[in-house]
Amino acid sequence: MAHNLFGYITNPFEQVVTLTDWIHQNVQYLSGYSNAQTSAFDTVTEQIGVCRDFAHLGIALCRALTIPARYFTGYAYHLKPADFHACFEAYLGGNWVLFDATKLVPLNGLIKIATGRDAADTAIANIFGDINFTTMEVSCELADAENFEPFYYEAGGFKGLVYL
Structure with missing residues (x-):
């Protein structure tokens, strides 16, 4: 599938930008839809998922x-309602470059946790035993919010965002 849709593109950065756009256009985001066992195959077949599935x-x-x-x-930052967010990075030109197929938040509005x-490697919490999870609150505030300029990739562009 990947080769059929994106194999004709010779520049790796353009390939990833294009596949990210394809996911955004072909998979519906629906909060709470899936679970930790949802696979990439499930997501592309059902064409629906959450940020974890898009990633x-x-x-x-x-x-x-x-x-x-x-x-x-x-x-x-800017995710409404406030929550953790999942994206993916691709190794391009010697750097891990960030991509978000949901396009729910600006790329420069993300603070890396892991x-x-x-997703199994980056779990925020693991819960064991007979526990009833009731609420979670997440917030993220920008120190200099007045000067924040959202950054998104543009088709045909070659500027990527790298988190260290």
């Missing part, structure tokens, strides 16, 4: 194109 699909498509990719989880092979 897993982006990773799978990149890897099918022999582009190394990993899972990114973090806090998101990276890993997939």
Whole structure:
């Protein structure tokens, strides 16, 4: 599938931007839809998911194109309602470059918590035993919000965002 849709593109950065746009246009975001066992195959087949599913699909498509990719989880400035957010990074030109197929938040509005092979490597919490989880509150505030300029990738552009 990845080669059929994106194999004609010779520039790896353009490949990842294009596949990210494809996910955004072909998969519906629906909060609470999936669970931790939802696979990239499930997401592309059902064409619906949450940010974790969008990230897993982006990773799978990149890897099918022999582009190394990993899972990114973090806090998101401007995400409404406030929550953690999942994206993916692709290894391009010697750097891990950030991509978000949901396009729910500006790329420069993310604060990295962890990276890993997939969501299982970057769990925010693991709950064991007979516990009833009732609420969670997440917030992220920008120190200089007045001067914040959202950054998104543009088609045909070659500027990427790297988190260290």
